[in-house]
Amino acid sequence: MNPPVRDFVGYGRRPPVVRWPGDARVAVSIVVNYEEGSERSFDRDGVNEGLGEVPRRVDAPYRDLATESVYEYGSRAGVHRLLRLFARYDVATTFFAAAEALERNPEVCAALRDSGHEVCAHGWRWTEEWTLDVDAQRAAIERAVRSIEATCGQRPVGWYSRWMPSVDTRRLLVEEGGFRYDSNAYNDDLPYFVQVGDAPFLVVPYSLTFNDSRHTYGQLTSASDFFDECRRGFDYLWEEGDHTPRMLSIGVHPRLIGQPSRTSALRDFIDHVLTKGGAWFARRRDIAETWWNQHPTLVRD
Template structure:
C-alpha cells in the first residue's frame, strides 16, 4: 500500500493547474484562527512539564517538573482576550474563518465553543490536544483522533472535515485519518500554494498546504516588531499572489 510519504520535490512545476475558483477568482484566501489554549502540555494534565511555546526567551526558566505559572497565563490570554477580539473583528466584517480547533481546549471554554458554533465557522481539527503527534504511538494517535472527533461534535456541533497536527504529522497520521474515513483533507504540509492530491493507501488524498510565511510564528522568530510590520508582510504576499493570479490562479 502507498503511504504517500515519498518526497515530491517537483510538484506542479512550471504549469500549475487552474483550480476553478468560484467566479473565476484569481486568489483563494483562507483566514485561520488557531485555538489551542488549555490543551497544551501542562503539569495539570500529567505531562510533567509546562508548555513554554509562548515564553519570550529560549525555553522556560522554571525547572522541568514544576508549574510555570507565567507560561500558563500567557496561554490563558489567548482564550480570555485574544479569541474574543478576533471573533469581533471578523464578525464586524462578515468574514468567515476556519478554526484550527484543539478539541480539549474548546471543552475547557464552553463559551468560546458556543461562539464558534453560532458563527458557523469552518472547523479543521488541530488534534485532541496541542501536542506533537510524532511522539505518539500508532495506538495513542488513533485514540487521540477518535477523542477529538467525539469532543468537537459535542462542543461545536459538527465533526471536523480537515486535520492539522502541531508542527507536523507522524508517519501514521494520514493513514489513520483515512482509516477513520470522515476527513476530506489534511493540512500537514508546507510545500505548496495550491491544494494537491497524493496517492495514499491506494486512494487519492487531498492536501491543503498550511502557510508559515503568513503566520504569527514570525513574531516568535523576531522577524516582526510592530503591527504595521505584520500588515506589510501580509499585504505584500497578497499583492504578489493576486498579480500572479492573473495568469496562474493562486
C-alpha cells in the same frame, strides 16, 4: 505501511487552473489556531509549555505561571476580539482547534456554532503526534472527532497536527473515513492530491511564513511587520492570479494576534484585501470541496 514519499516537482511549470467563487484571483484562508487550555502544563505533564510570548521554557520543578497566563489571555480575551473582527467584515475562517481546548471554553464553542466558521481538528490535545504510537494516534483522532462534534455541532473534515504529523497520520485519517483534507504540509501554494493506499486524499498546504507565531521567535517585531508580510504576499499572488488563481494561508493565534495592536494589523490586512478586490475569504473545507469538484483527476502516483 507506505510512508510518505518526498515530491520535489509538484505542479512545476503547469499549475492547474481553478475557478474560485466570484472568479477570485486569490483564495485567502485565515486560520485561527485555537490551542489555549490544551498546551503542556506542569500540573498535568510535569513540564511547562515552551511557546509563549518569548521562546523560553521554565524547567521543572518550577511551574511557569507567566506562560500559563499568556494562554489564558488567548481564550479569555483574544479569541473574542478576533471573532468580533471577523463578524464586522463578514469574513469566513477556519479554526485549527484542539478538542480539549474547546471543551474547556463553552463560550468559544457557542460562538463557533453561531458564526459559521469551520472547525478543523488540531488534535485531541496540542501534542506532538510523531511521539505517539499508532494505536495512541488512532485513539486521539477518534476522540477529537467525537469531542468536536459534541462541543461545536460539526464533524471536522480537516486535520492539522501540531507542527508536523507522524509518518502514519495521513493513513490514519484516510482509515477513519470522514476527513476530506489535511493541512500537514508547507510545500505549495495550491492544494494537491496524494495517494494513500488505494484512495486519493487532498492536502491543503499551510504556511509558517504568513504566521503570527514569528512574533514568538523575534522574526516579526511589530504589528506593522505582520501586516507588511501578509500584504506583500497577497499582492504578489494577486498579480500571479491573473493567469492562475492562487491560495494564501494566514495563520494566527488568539494569544498572539489577539493583542489589540496586532489585531489592528489583521484588520488592516482584511481592509487591504477587500479594497483591492479579487479575493475570496474562504474556509479550508470550501477550498477543499472546490478542488475535489474541479480537479478530481489530479491524483499523483
